Amino acid sequence: MRPAPVPLAWCNLTHDKVRFGLFAAGIGFAVVLMGVQYGIMNAMLDSNTVLIERLKCDLILVNPNRASLIFRDAVSSRRVEQAKGVAGVRQVHPVYLEYQTAGLRHTAADPAQRTHTRRVRVIGVDPAADLLDLPEVSPADWQRLNLPGTALFDRQSRPHPDQKNYPGQSVFGPLEPGIRTELAGRAITLIAGFDMGFDFGTDGSLIVSDRTFAEWVRAPLFPVNPLAEADLVAIQLEAGANVRAVQESLQARFPEGDVLVLTRAEMIAREKAFWWQNTPIGFAFGAGVLLGFIVGMVICYQILASDVADHLPQYATLKAIGYTNGYLSWVVLQEALILASAGFVLGMVVTLGTYRLLTDLTGLPMRLTPERGLLIGGLTVLMCAASGWLAVRKVKKVDPADVF
Amino acid sequence: MSSKLPPPGEPVLRVRGVNHYFGTGETRTQVLFDNTLEVMPGEMVIMSGPSGSGKTTILTLIGGLRTLQEGEIEVWDADRGDYRRLRGVGEDERVSIRRLIGFIFQRHNLFDALTALQNIRMAQRLKPQATPDPDVCAREMLTYLLMGETDLDGRKQKSRFDYKPAALSGGQRQRVAIARALVNRPKLVLADEPTAALDANSGLAVVTLLQELARARPEAELRERVRTAVQAGENGRLAEWQIALLKTIASEHGTTSLIVTHDARIMNLADRIVHMERGRIESNVVVAERLFVREGLRQSPAFAAILPEEQEKLADSLLIGVHPNDPVRPDQLAARPGRLEVYKPGERIIREGDPVNDHSKFYLIRRGTVEVLRETGTATQKLTEMGPGRYFGEVALLLNQPRNATVRALTPVEVYTIDRATFDRYRSVSKPFIDRVLQNFRVFETPRAVEGQA
Structure with missing residues (x-):
C-alpha cells in the first residue's frame, strides 16, 4: 500500500505566499494582455455584424459582389418573389440599407448649436414584418413607424467626443423621442430608441419603414422605381424545414450567380472575414495576443527555471533516492499548470473589468463568450505548458551524483 | 513482503576491479584504481581516507548515481533474492536499484515547502508500505531521533513532526533526512558524514539505529549507552525509552551500511574499516578479525x-x-x-x-x-x-x-x-x-x- 501523494508542486509554489502572488500576477498580466487584445479584436469585428445578428431570419440572400454590408451591390426585387416559391420558405422580406447618401442633420433645436450634417446608416424594413430583434422597441412603436417621416434612432450611436460639455449626446446631437430633424434633406421625426451600436462603416443607425426609405432615401436617386433592388433579403423558413436543404434548393433556383444564399452564421463569418482581411485589425491585435503569449511564456519559464535552480539539491536528492525523470518532469508541468490556473483566474477578473471599462468608454461591444474564454484559457495553458516543457529539460539534466 | 539474505558467505555488495575516470580527452583523469571490496550482510562499514581519495566517488558508483565505467558492482536485491548488476545498465535499471538503497547525504536537502513528515513521505511513496498509515512509522522514527514529544530525559517537549525545515535546527533537519533514508528499511545504506551536523546524543542514536538495523544487539550492550550526561562526556547517550523504541523500529535486521566519516565515535563501532588513499583501497579490515589476530x-x-x-x-x-x-x-x-x-x-x-x-x-x-x-x-x-x-x-x-x-x-x-x-x-x-x-x-x-x- 502506497501512502498518499505529497502535493510537491503545489507546496513548492505556495510555500511563499507573497512570491506565489507575484507569480500569479505575472502570469495574470500575460492573460490580461491576451484577453484585452483578443477582446478588442473581437469587439471590432463584432460591431460590424450586430445588424446581421439582430435579423430574425434563417437564410439571407446577398449579392456575391457585396463582400461587406458597406458596399452597394444589391439583389434584384425579382429574386425576392422567386424565393417565395421555393419549398420550405415561409416568408421573404427585403431589407434596405443606405450607408452613403443619407445625411442626418444635427438634431440640436438651436441652429447655433448644430454642427455639420453627418452620414447615417438607414435601415428600411417593413414595420409589420417583425424582422429585427430589438426588445427595446415596442409593437406600438413599430406601428407608429408606418407613418411616413418617422424613424427609430440608435441610442448607442457614436458618442460625442466631448462628453464633458455634451453629456449623453451622440455625434448627431441629442437623440430623444420626438426630436424633429432632417434626413436626406426632408423632415423626419424620431419616435423611439433602440440599441445597436456603431462600427467601422457608420456612426449610428436609423430604422425607417420601407416606404419612408423609398421616398426619403432612394426616390431622389431612383425616381422611377426606388425599391427595384433590395440590399439584403431575409428568409424565414417553415417550422421543421431543413436549413441546409432549403439553402441548396434556393441556390439552385438562382443559377445566374447574382445571388448568394447564406445562413446567418455564414453571413456573419463572411462579414468578419472581410474586415479581418481588409483591415489590419487581425494582424494588429493578433500580434498583441501573440505578444501576450510570449511575455507569459517568458515569465512562466523564469518562474519555473528559478524554481528548479532553487531546488537543485532537492531534485537531485529525489533522483538519488529513486524518483524518475518522468516524475520530476511531471512536478514541473504541474507547477506550470497551477501557475496557468492561478494566472488565468486572476487575469480573467482583470480582463472582465477592463472589458466593462472599455465598453463604457468606447461603446465597443466587448463580449466574453464561453468559447472565447476557453480560447484564452487554452492559450494560457499552452503558454505555461510550453515553458514547462522548456524547464523540464533543466530538471532532466540534474545530476544525482552532485548531492554527495 | 519477504526479504532474503544472500547465500551464507556471500556478500550483499560486491565491488570488483572498479576504475573510474573524470573528464574526457586531455583532461581525463583516473580517480579510482582497481578497487575491490566485499561487504557482508549486516556489516557496518566505515570508509576513511583523506579528502579526494575517492570515497565519495565509489559511494556514488555503488548507489547507481554515476555510470559505472570499468569493473563490476553487484548489489543484493533482498526482495528479488538476486544480485543486481550496475555495469552496462540503463537509466531505468539504475533508478530501480537506487530504490534499494538508503542515502544519507552530507547536506539534508529537504524541501523547504514540505513538513518533516511530508519530506519523509516522499521516500515512502517509492515503496509499498507495510502499515496503512505510513505516518505512524515516520513518527516513531522521528521520536526515536529525539524529535517527538519526549526529550532525552523523558520530559515533554513539542514534537517537530509538522515543522517545516525553516523552523528546525541544522541537526534536526539532518535527522529528518536520516529518517527519510531509513524509513523504507533499505538493506543497504550509503551515508556521507551522517553525524557531522549532529550533537553527540542524536549522533549516537543514529549510529545505534544503524547498528541495530544491521543485527540485533543484546539489550545489555545497548544499555551501556544509557548513562548520565557526566559519564557520557562527548560520546552521547541514549534514553531508556529509546531502546524500547529502537527494538520496534529495527525489527528487521541485515541492513548493511557504508559510512564515509571522520567521526571517531562511529569508527569505534564499525564492523569493517576501509581506508582509501589516492583512489585505491589501501586497507580493508574486519574489526573483529583484527582484534582476534x-x-x-x-x-x-x-x-x-x-x-x-x-x-x-x-x-x-x-x-x-x-x-x-x-x-x-x-x-x-x-x-x-x-x-x-x-x-x-x-x-x-x-x-x-x-x-x-x-x-x-x-x-x-x-x-x-x-x-x-x-x-x-x-x-x-x-x-x-x-x-x-x-x-x-x-x-x-x-x-x-x-x-x-x-x-x-x-x-x-x-x-x-x-x-x-x-x-x-x-x-x-x-x-x-x-x-x-x-x-x-x-x-x-x-x-x-x-x-x-x-
Whole structure:
C-alpha cells in the first residue's frame, strides 16, 4: 500500500505566499494582455455584424459582389418573389440599407448649436414584418413607424467626443423621442430608441419603414422605381424545414450567380472575414495576443527555471533516492499548470473589468463568450505548458551524483 | 513482503576491479584504481581516507548515481533474492536499484515547502508500505531521533513532526533526512558524514539505529549507552525509552551500511574499516578479525614484548578480510595469498621431527580444532586439543630445532601463518624477553610447557 501523494508542486509554489502572488500576477498580466487584445479584436469585428445578428431570419440572400454590408451591390426585387416559391420558405422580406447618401442633420433645436450634417446608416424594413430583434422597441412603436417621416434612432450611436460639455449626446446631437430633424434633406421625426451600436462603416443607425426609405432615401436617386433592388433579403423558413436543404434548393433556383444564399452564421463569418482581411485589425491585435503569449511564456519559464535552480539539491536528492525523470518532469508541468490556473483566474477578473471599462468608454461591444474564454484559457495553458516543457529539460539534466 | 539474505558467505555488495575516470580527452583523469571490496550482510562499514581519495566517488558508483565505467558492482536485491548488476545498465535499471538503497547525504536537502513528515513521505511513496498509515512509522522514527514529544530525559517537549525545515535546527533537519533514508528499511545504506551536523546524543542514536538495523544487539550492550550526561562526556547517550523504541523500529535486521566519516565515535563501532588513499583501497579490515589476530599474537611470547604499533602492523599483515566466525572462500584465500592455510579434518599441519627451514611457519588458529600429538616410543600420545585463538609452532622457530610434536586437524581448520623471515624479524626485537622465556623453557621442558607452546 502506497501512502498518499505529497502535493510537491503545489507546496513548492505556495510555500511563499507573497512570491506565489507575484507569480500569479505575472502570469495574470500575460492573460490580461491576451484577453484585452483578443477582446478588442473581437469587439471590432463584432460591431460590424450586430445588424446581421439582430435579423430574425434563417437564410439571407446577398449579392456575391457585396463582400461587406458597406458596399452597394444589391439583389434584384425579382429574386425576392422567386424565393417565395421555393419549398420550405415561409416568408421573404427585403431589407434596405443606405450607408452613403443619407445625411442626418444635427438634431440640436438651436441652429447655433448644430454642427455639420453627418452620414447615417438607414435601415428600411417593413414595420409589420417583425424582422429585427430589438426588445427595446415596442409593437406600438413599430406601428407608429408606418407613418411616413418617422424613424427609430440608435441610442448607442457614436458618442460625442466631448462628453464633458455634451453629456449623453451622440455625434448627431441629442437623440430623444420626438426630436424633429432632417434626413436626406426632408423632415423626419424620431419616435423611439433602440440599441445597436456603431462600427467601422457608420456612426449610428436609423430604422425607417420601407416606404419612408423609398421616398426619403432612394426616390431622389431612383425616381422611377426606388425599391427595384433590395440590399439584403431575409428568409424565414417553415417550422421543421431543413436549413441546409432549403439553402441548396434556393441556390439552385438562382443559377445566374447574382445571388448568394447564406445562413446567418455564414453571413456573419463572411462579414468578419472581410474586415479581418481588409483591415489590419487581425494582424494588429493578433500580434498583441501573440505578444501576450510570449511575455507569459517568458515569465512562466523564469518562474519555473528559478524554481528548479532553487531546488537543485532537492531534485537531485529525489533522483538519488529513486524518483524518475518522468516524475520530476511531471512536478514541473504541474507547477506550470497551477501557475496557468492561478494566472488565468486572476487575469480573467482583470480582463472582465477592463472589458466593462472599455465598453463604457468606447461603446465597443466587448463580449466574453464561453468559447472565447476557453480560447484564452487554452492559450494560457499552452503558454505555461510550453515553458514547462522548456524547464523540464533543466530538471532532466540534474545530476544525482552532485548531492554527495 | 519477504526479504532474503544472500547465500551464507556471500556478500550483499560486491565491488570488483572498479576504475573510474573524470573528464574526457586531455583532461581525463583516473580517480579510482582497481578497487575491490566485499561487504557482508549486516556489516557496518566505515570508509576513511583523506579528502579526494575517492570515497565519495565509489559511494556514488555503488548507489547507481554515476555510470559505472570499468569493473563490476553487484548489489543484493533482498526482495528479488538476486544480485543486481550496475555495469552496462540503463537509466531505468539504475533508478530501480537506487530504490534499494538508503542515502544519507552530507547536506539534508529537504524541501523547504514540505513538513518533516511530508519530506519523509516522499521516500515512502517509492515503496509499498507495510502499515496503512505510513505516518505512524515516520513518527516513531522521528521520536526515536529525539524529535517527538519526549526529550532525552523523558520530559515533554513539542514534537517537530509538522515543522517545516525553516523552523528546525541544522541537526534536526539532518535527522529528518536520516529518517527519510531509513524509513523504507533499505538493506543497504550509503551515508556521507551522517553525524557531522549532529550533537553527540542524536549522533549516537543514529549510529545505534544503524547498528541495530544491521543485527540485533543484546539489550545489555545497548544499555551501556544509557548513562548520565557526566559519564557520557562527548560520546552521547541514549534514553531508556529509546531502546524500547529502537527494538520496534529495527525489527528487521541485515541492513548493511557504508559510512564515509571522520567521526571517531562511529569508527569505534564499525564492523569493517576501509581506508582509501589516492583512489585505491589501501586497507580493508574486519574489526573483529583484527582484534582476534591481535589478541592471539599478544599471547605468544614471541610477539608479546614488541611495541603495540608493531603488533598491530604484524596483525594487519595477516588479515584476510573475513569475520573469524565465517569460513573463508577459496577466492578470498587467493586474493591475499600466504596469510592463511586451510586444512581438512585429519590433515597434518606440522609433523614431529620435521627440521626447521626457511619454509617453516608460526601458526595461529582461526577456526576449527587441532590435536597435538607426540610419539613416545611406539605409541602416539595425544597431548592436547586447541581451538580458535590458540597458536603453535613457535618453539621450533625460536630454538631452531626440529618440530617437537605433530599437529593435526580434527575439524576443518583455518590457520593464520607467519613465515620464518617475518618471525625472525620480530624475534630480534623481543630478544631479551624471549631469552627469558626460552631459559624457562629449557630448564623446565615438561609436557605442561609443550602443551601451551608446541
